[in-house]
Amino acid sequence: MPDFLSGKVAIAGIGATEFSKDSGRTEMRLAVEASLAALADAGIEPAEVDGMCTFTMDNNPEMDVHRLIGGKDMTFFSRIDYGGGGACAPVQQAAMAIASGVANVVVCYRAMNERSWYRFGGGTSMPQSPTFLTANHYSWYLPAGLTTPGSYVAMVARVYMERYGATSEDFGRVSVAARDFAATNPNAYFYGKPITLDDHQQSDFIAEPLHLLDCCQESDGGVAIVLTSLERARGLKNKPAVVRAAAQGSAQGQHRLTSFYRDDLTHLPEMGLVAKQLYAQSGLSPDDIQAAVLYDHFTPYVLEQLEEFGFCKRGEAKDFVRAGQHARGGRLPINPNGGQLGEAYIHGMNGIAEAVRQLRGTSVNQLDGIEHMLVTAGSGVPTSGIILGRD
Numbered sequence: 001m002p003d004f005l006s007g008k009v010a011i012a013g014i015g016a017t018e019f020s021k022d023s024g025r026t027e028m029r030l031a032v033e034a035s036l037a038a039l040a041d042a043g044i045e046p047a048e049v050d051g052m053c054t055f056t057m058d059n060n061p062e063m064d065v066h067r068l069i070g071g072k073d074m075t076f077f078s079r080i081d082y083g084g085g086g087a088c089a090p091v092q093q094a095a096m097a098i099a100s101g102v103a104n105v106v107v108c109y110r111a112m113n114e115r116s117w118y119r120f121g122g123g124t125s126m127p128q129s130p131t132f133l134t135a136n137h138y139s140w141y142l143p144a145g146l147t148t149p150g151s152y153v154a155m156v157a158r159v160y161m162e163r164y165g166a167t168s169e170d171f172g173r174v175s176v177a178a179r180d181f182a183a184t185n186p187n188a189y190f191y192g193k194p195i196t197l198d199d200h201q202q203s204d205f206i207a208e209p210l211h212l213l214d215c216c217q218e219s220d221g222g223v224a225i226v227l228t229s230l231e232r233a234r235g236l237k238n239k240p241a242v243v244r245a246a247a248q249g250s251a252q253g254q255h256r257l258t259s260f261y262r263d264d265l266t267h268l269p270e271m272g273l274v275a276k277q278l279y280a281q282s283g284l285s286p287d288d289i290q291a292a293v294l295y296d297h298f299t300p301y302v303l304e305q306l307e308e309f310g311f312c313k314r315g316e317a318k319d320f321v322r323a324g325q326h327a328r329g330g331r332l333p334i335n336p337n338g339g340q341l342g343e344a345y346i347h348g349m350n351g352i353a354e355a356v357r358q359l360r361g362t363s364v365n366q367l368d369g370i371e372h373m374l375v376t377a378g379s380g381v382p383t384s385g386i387i388l389g390r391d
């Protein structure tokens with residue numbers, strides 16, 4: 001997002017369904033419910049929506065969601081690839097469309113029955129059509145037993161531990177803090193269910209060194225956000241969350257969770273590229289960020305993100321979490337909604353909604369003095385990020 005877009009567009013509305021393990025309804029219905037809730041939150045009529053943006057992995061076509069919410073003409077529609085790596089990219093796409101005059105009101109949505117209908121974490125089977133590039137790529141890993149996202153990340157986690165002295169307990173501290181926030185969030189799946197570090201350590205190994213409680217949930221649900229110009233958003237129902245910066249990043253040697261041939265597996269260069277852009281666009285630094293929603297599909301990548309964004313030096317994220325700086329009352333509280341570990345896994349869209357609530361001052365786990373929130377997308381894949389701020 002070029003500098004001239006910063007501060008021109010805002011998130012005016014947020015909406016979501018309940019988060020569950022069995023929604024009992026179609027993904028399309030979830031998408032429509034979340035979109036209508038976000039429009040009602042903004043105070044914008046569905047007929048005014050002229051733009052839609054979602055993920056390539058979403059099963060709900062833009063034209064159908066637009067029609068079913070009561071839309072009329074649509075002048076902008078786009079999709080972002082790479083699963084959770086696209087979490088913040090729809091905001092960037094919407095901001096560019098609105099600032100350029102291509103659209104006036106854009107709804108970004110993600111809806112899925114990722115637990116009851118299918119499971120991303122369930123593993124990858126041997127591709128039947130290895131002539132396709134992606135299928136051919138994974139054919140090199142599947143015979144070696146690298147069949148799940150957890151197994152891919154476990155490889156990186158082990159190298160990080162050996163290099164910097166991080167331990168499984170350090171990863172567990174991320175999970176414990178997330179569940180602490182979820183326990184006081186009535187919308188979280190794990191509401192009222194905090195865990196201890198011992199609970200984390202006693203949970204089953206999924207792919208050593210990753211325990212079950214190092215891995216995000218598999219969830220059913222839908223989340224939508226509504227963007228429009230900041231000028232218009234100022235006159236709507238709720239306080240706007242201003243888009244200060246938005247960026248995507250894919251770095252050298254990039255693969256989807258299997259960038260094993262890089263010289264150093266302990267860094268996330270694609271996230272570092274996003275960080276560089278966000279700070280340049282917004283004119284902000286790590287000291288200007290009061291809280292963050294860091295994509296927590298797997299706990300080790302939360303530590304690496306802390307380092308990529310400059311909240312601590314290389315190899316010192318373990319000390320950051322040991323001191324509780326990421327937890328309730330810390331210097332940089334992370335995922336105050338409970339994150340994907342504690343609230344729900346909706347490909348990061350629920351984290352964007354939480355950032356908006358924090359900036360409005362309406363979160364159930366409201367933090368003090370929030371002026372700017374960092375939100376990131378999936379790590380280990382081509383990724384994205386945003387900085388949102390108060391008006």
